[in-house]
Amino acid sequence: MRVTTNSFNNDLRHNITRLAERQLRLQQQVSTGQRITTASDDPKAMRRVLDLRNQQGQLRQYQDNITTVRENTNVVYSTVQGLKKLSDRASEIAVIADGAKGPSALNAYSKEVDQLIEEAVRLANSKHREVYIFSGTKGSTQAYTATRDGTTNQISGISFGGNDSSARIDIAPHSTVEANYSAEGTNGIFKTSTAGTDFVSSLISLRDQLTTAASSTATESEKSTALTTIKGTLVANLDKSELNFIDHFSSIGAKLARLETSETITTQQIAAVEPLISNETDVDLADTLVRLNEVQNAYTAALQSGSMLLRTSLLDYLR
Numbered sequence: 609m610r611v612t613t614n615s616f617n618n619d620l621r622h623n624i625t626r627l628a629e630r631q632l633r634l635q636q637q638v639s640t641g642q643r644i645t646t647a648s649d650d651p652k653a654m655r656r657v658l659d660l661r662n663q664q665g666q667l668r669q670y671q672d673n674i675t676t677v678r679e680n681t682n683v684v685y686s687t688v689q690g691l692k693k694l695s696d697r698a699s700e701i702a703v704i705a706d707g708a709k710g711p712s713a714l715n716a717y718s719k720e721v722d723q724l725i726e727e728a729v730r731l732a733n734s735k736h737r738e739v740y741i742f743s744g745t746k747g748s749t750q751a752y753t754a755t756r757d758g759t760t761n762q763i764s765g766i767s768f769g770g771n772d773s774s775a776r777i778d779i780a781p782h783s784t785v786e787a788n789y790s791a792e793g794t795n796g797i798f799k800t801s802t803a804g805t806d807f808v809s810s811l812i813s814l815r816d817q818l819t820t821a822a823s824s825t826a827t828e829s830e831k832s833t834a835l836t837t838i839k840g841t842l843v844a845n846l847d848k849s850e851l852n853f854i855d856h857f858s859s860i861g862a863k864l865a866r867l868e869t870s871e872t873i874t875t876q877q878i879a880a881v882e883p884l885i886s887n888e889t890d891v892d893l894a895d896t897l898v899r900l901n902e903v904q905n906a907y908t909a910a911l912q913s914g915s916m917l918l919r920t921s922l923l924d925y926l927r
Contacts (some may be wrong), residue, residue, distance in 0.1 A: 664881045671874050673777050677787050678867045683736045684789050685860045688797060690731050691807070692853045694724050698811055699846045702838050705818060707831075714822035721815040725763050728808050729754055732766075732791050732798055742791040742798070743770030751791040751798075752808070762815070766808055768792045768799075779870045785863060797856055807849040814842050 701717045709717075732742055732751045739747035746769070755765040772793025774786040791798040799806045820826050820834040 660881055660884050664878060667874055667878045667881070670778060670780055671871065671878070674779050674867050674871045674874065677777055677779065677785055678864065678871070680736060680741065680787065681860055681863055681867070683734070684741055684797075685857070685864070687731050687734050687741065688853055688856050688860065691728065691797070692850070692857070694728055694731075694811075695807065695846060695850050695853060698724055698814060699843065699850060701818075702814055702843045702846055705821070705835065705838055707835055711822045711824065714818050718815050718818035718822055721811060721818060722762055725808065725811045725815060728798075728811060729763060729766060732808070740770065742789055744788050744790040744793075745773040745775055746770045747788070763812065765812070772796065779867065780874065783870070785866070797852070800852060803848055803852055805845070805848040805852045807846075807852075810842055810845040810849060814838060814846075817842065 698721060701721060705714060705717055729752055734741050740750050741747075742751040743749050749769045751768065751770045752766040753769055754763045755767070756762060757764045768791060770790060770792075772790040772795070774788040774790070776784040777787045778784050790796055792800075794800065794802055796805075798808055817834040817838050821831045821838075823831075826834075
């Protein structure tokens with residue numbers, strides 16, 4: 609076989625270039641700690657890495673969704689807890705208000721219930737992260753707009769500005785939860801169409817009946833009717849609202865427990881994906897250093913042998 613001088617030079621340059629490229633690649637792996645930097649390094653492994661990172665991104669989004677829903681649910685829970693305290697006090701006043709109490713006591717109760725109404729409306733219009741928590745999906749609209757008496761400036765009525773819709777948010781594959789709460793509707797917190805509860809209206813009625821019973825201008829018949837209404841109707845209505853609050857406590861508590869379980873599982877899944885990605889991308893430092901040393905030795909040897917042979921010419925054999 610005839611080997612020309614040009615073919616020797618070309619092969620030498622090719623081999624030196626190839627060794628330099630391998631040396632550079634191994635040096636990059638050692639310095640970065642990554643076995644794969646581009647898809648061409650290992651296409652199959654890169655595909656597995658991309659799939660794992662996509663899975664990891666979905667899990668992190670589920671985790672963010674759980675955090676958002678749980679945060680909002682905790683705010684709703686604490687707010688309902690405040691409403692329960694208002695309900696307890698209103699029911700207590702409705703029970704102790706009777707004909708044995710004098711006008712001054714009944715008037716004091718009336719003023720206290722008026723403050724309960726103010727607080728109830730304030731809680732109904734609670735906001736979290738600039739979103740009204742009891743307006744359903746109409747988070748930019750406050751739940752209740754109060755109508756006030758022109759003389760006393762007391763709240764005489766309320767109108768609902770939200771809706772009873774709720775968006776569903778993914779917290780895991782094929783698993784969603786309702787993210788919104790509504791003051792009114794079939795599952796309303798303040799007013800329900802099924803159970804017949806209307807907490808704020810019951811408070812307004814209780815205050816007005818106490819005002820009538822304490823009024824010096826009201827007849828004895830009007831005072832008696834007012835107290836009878838409190839005992840016969842309002843106590844029962846307040847009891848319904850109390851049960852509604854308790855039902856919401858149970859459902860909210862169950863949701864929080866579910867969110868906690870989902871978050872624990874999601875966190876474990878994220879932790880399980882991390883080493884899988886590392887196994888595909890991280891370099892075996894000891895093995896890489898050994899291979900780098902071998903390539904460096906080969907590169908140095910190629911340069912030395914090439915320099916020695918390239919200095920040899922035909923004249924060296926004619927002497």
